[in-house]
Amino acid sequence: MSDTSPFDHRPDAELGRHLRDALAAPDGGAFVRRVMASADRAYGETLPGQWLGVLTSWARPGLVAAMLVVAALAFWAGLEVGRSEPVAGFATLADPLSDDSSRADVPALLAEREAPNVDIILAAAMRD
Amino acid sequence: MQDAELAALAQAGDREAFGELVQRYAGQARRVARAVIGDPNDADDAAQDGFLAALRHLGRFDPSRPFGPWLLRIVANAAADRRRRQRVRATEPLAPQLAESGPAPDKAADVAALHTALRQALQALPERQRLAIVLFDVEGYSHREIAEILDVPEGTVRSDVFHGRRTLRERLGTWNDWKNED
Numbered sequence: 001m002s003d004t005s006p007f008d009h010r011p012d013a014e015l016g017r018h019l020r021d022a023l024a025a026p027d028g029g030a031f032v033r034r035v036m037a038s039a040d041r042a043y044g045e046t047l048p049g050q051w052l053g054v055l056t057s058w059a060r061p062g063l064v065a066a067m068l069v070v071a072a073l074a075f076w077a078g079l080e081v082g083r084s085e086p087v088a089g090f091a092t093l094a095d096p097l098s099d100d101s102s103r104a105d106v107p108a109l110l111a112e113r114e115a116p117n118v119d120i121i122l123a124a125a126m127r128d
Numbered sequence: 129m130q131d132a133e134l135a136a137l138a139q140a141g142d143r144e145a146f147g148e149l150v151q152r153y154a155g156q157a158r159r160v161a162r163a164v165i166g167d168p169n170d171a172d173d174a175a176q177d178g179f180l181a182a183l184r185h186l187g188r189f190d191p192s193r194p195f196g197p198w199l200l201r202i203v204a205n206a207a208a209d210r211r212r213r214q215r216v217r218a219t220e221p222l223a224p225q226l227a228e229s230g231p232a233p234d235k236a237a238d239v240a241a242l243h244t245a246l247r248q249a250l251q252a253l254p255e256r257q258r259l260a261i262v263l264f265d266v267e268g269y270s271h272r273e274i275a276e277i278l279d280v281p282e283g284t285v286r287s288d289v290f291h292g293r294r295t296l297r298e299r300l301g302t303w304n305d306w307k308n309e310d
Contacts, residue, residue: 009271009286012293016265019250022243023159023262025168031158034172035150035179036143042183043143 131195139186150179153196156267157203163262164207165214166251174210178203197269201277204259211255249299253292256280260288261296 025031129145131152137145157178162171182189182202189198250258259278263269264285271289275282 011265011268015261015293015296016268018242018246019262020159020266021239022246022250023162023266025155025158025162025172028154028158031172031175032147032150032154035154035176036147038176038180039143039146039150039183042180043141 132189132191135186135189135195136191138183139189146183149195149199153179153199156196156200159266160200160203160259160262161207163250163258164204164255165211166247170210170214171207174207175203177210178206181206194273197273197277200263200267200269201279204277208255245300246296249296252299253295256284257288257292257295260285261292264289265293 129148131149134145134149138149154175157175158172161175161178162168165171165174178199182199185202189195250261253261256278260274263274263277264271269277271282271285274285278285280288
């Protein structure tokens, strides 16, 4: 042991060297192999810290798949709506034009007491 | 590759990265464990426990801080736990030079006897002093790092190193005399 003061803030090199030798354990390679054999068993299970990684790895393809499904459903719904008959609420200008019963002349329209239907006015204007 | 990078890879499941960390710190971990537990086989078991506990808790490691103190804290705790569980442990036979207060050890005393004497002197210290001495004088950690490892104030580490060294010098007085005569 060196004669440095016990208050010395520096490591005692000589004491350190002797203690290192005294505490030295043989066959470091065997120890590393032994630890790794145990670690392999731990790696065989899912490490707690890896759950987040697993979930993260699932999240990205999951989100992409969900977006694709939503897009496909929206496209299919769009096609279905296009194929279906127009409902009453969505009557078009074709209705008054093709409907003879709703035909009205301009003079007749002028004589009406109630406000005429906009579609009928437009139909009458387009016919003339 | 830096320890923090290896730790991140090991946590992500890279076995080789963990193996590299074990290679780097096996010596330190075994010495620290042996400072706590005298028996070398038990110390290796404790060091292994420490490495596996570190592997399981790599997610708690702060990569902005050094890996060594974090690992050695786990190893020291694992060794202390194992020692508490065992209670009864094998003791090395006293080195004859220290068992008697007679003449100074023969100059021809082999290195093994000196090491045995050192281990005995170390084992006679309180556990925290042992760790402080080994971490400071053997492993070269700073007082601040040792304070983190042992979870005590830095002043306590300085005090432990001081008292530990003093006790070691007293106990190894015969060896010092022998050395000075050399």
